[in-house]
Amino acid sequence: MAFALEMYFDGGADAAVRRIWALLESRGVASAGSGPVANARPHVTLCVFDSAPMDSVERVVSAPASELQNLSIVLSSLGFFKTAESVAFLGVTPTERLLRVQRTVATEVQSIAVGYWNYYRPGTFVPHCTLASNVCDFAATIDAVTTAPLPISATIASVGVIEIPSGRVQFDIAV
Template sequence: MTYAVNLYFNKEAEHYITNIWRKLEGLEKGKCLICHNSRPHITLAIYNDLDLAVTKERLKSLIRDVYSFHLKFLQIGIFPHNKGAIFLTPNLTDDLFRIHRHFHERFKDFEKQGWDYYKPQSWYPHCTLSLETPTEAIPSVLEEILKVFRPMEVTITSMGIVSLDPIDYLFEIELGKASDLAP
């Protein structure tokens, strides 16, 4: 079974992105993300197989030192190859790369099962808006996105594990809040 480890956003950001997905659903020019039980996220890693018990414990250990953090979605990007994806690109903060790096350090023993696009030095963090978009449909899908797109700040609030195809949410854990750090 294939598993993804994802970062999730505050509710306002989820609502904003889900509304874009609803608009795109009507175009019927790619995979319907809402129809497949998807939830807005940034993927840290995808694995062809994982030991779920070990993964849950390592995630609990990892987030002891990880606090919620902010990102900005200021631009739209495209992966035109493979399955044509259109996505929001976050600003590339130290917090984002730190959590990615620490995650992969703790999961080195699963590296062979990991998808190359999500490994350190190969990762392009993104939040998918349209997936499996035929190349010829990309301009019209972008046009729809641009009608509603506005730059926004999001807060990364949790991390979770899902199985893919079909998507099943297996485990989620809230990140601490920076305000929880008492002086």
């Protein structure tokens, strides 16, 4: 079990990503919408860790959450992490504001969490929105995503922590 601190999109961007998930499913690619995390929502993950006192995490996230108010991001490209998980994702065009918020959150959460995942440390963080994991059919994935209109402009609507893989919401803060 682990926990992910995620930023969630406005309704229009959420729907646009869900349409891409459906396109993937129609081509036989299991999307993030169908697993491995239950009840997944389109999002950008700021950090993942194995454990931490949730009241402390919520407290340290509350201050930087205000910096997310009216934060616009652009989902601009298709990419793959060629790791054991073989993840397909929409790349987020990094902005100084987004990277600053992630650095702040990472510093705060690392100080109270156990098992902070290296992928989300400042300097290694690659902002992205997961489309699918364990991708084997790259051609079908590329075909599905190229039929969807990109870029997708999104505004961050809330930030929260979920338990992985159950998807159980630990907290969700509107920004």
